[in-house]
Amino acid sequence: MKIIKQGAESVIFLDKDKIIKHRVSKKYRIKDIDEKIRKLRTRSEAKLLQTARVNVPKIININEKEMKIEMEYLQGDLIKNIFDELKEKERLELCKNLGKEISDLHSQDIIHGDLTTSNLILKDNEIYFIDFGLGFISKKIEDKAVDLHLLKQALESKHYKSFPQSYNEILKHYKHKDVLKRLEKVEKRGRYK
Secondary structure, eight states: OEEEEEOSSEEEEEETTEEEEEEOOOTTSOHHHHHHHHHHHHHHHHHHHHHOSSOOOOEEEEETTTTEEEEEOOOSEEHHHHGGGSOHHHHHHHHHHHHHHHHHHHHTTEEOSOOSGGGEEEETTEEEEOOOTTOEEOOOHHHHHHHHHHHHHHHHHHSGGGHHHHHHHHHHTOOOHHHHHHHHHHHHSGGGO
16 A cells, blocks of 8 residues: 555555545644544545546545545546647547536536646546545535636646636536626636636
8 A cells, every 4th residue: 555645634545456545633623623524524525426427436435433435546647647748639628528527517516626637537538536525515606616716727827838728618618607607707806816
């Protein structure tokens, strides 16, 4: 078993053909509060992964006592690592599909919460969403617009060479017009600049 990623909330291990996400204790929090937060976030993420009708890793086991989620290991490419290397036609096709997939996710009222190319995997020419640690359920148009805005910021900073064209292609294939209208308002606000 080896560590493949260490984030602020958790440590991700690779164990043969499965991923183990372990939410680690925060020493600065009161123990009881820390356990409640970790248990709630573990339960919430597992539920989102189990109910999402888009491509996500399959859950193998949930251990709320140890704050661990075991899931399938997706042998694909992090989109973050391949996005800038794709030919323009391939990249735009990926963006088109991403717009449709995010639409499907939002149709289920699932907000990813950390929509970046670091949390998307391309496997067998299909897009998979990973890391729903900041995800939640919401019917609010505002939450969906903010999800898209976070993706915009990620693309603009990480993939700036192809940013405007790529982002516009995603929006062109995102089907919720009410969310796109709200996105315009979100982008005008100071806190998101």
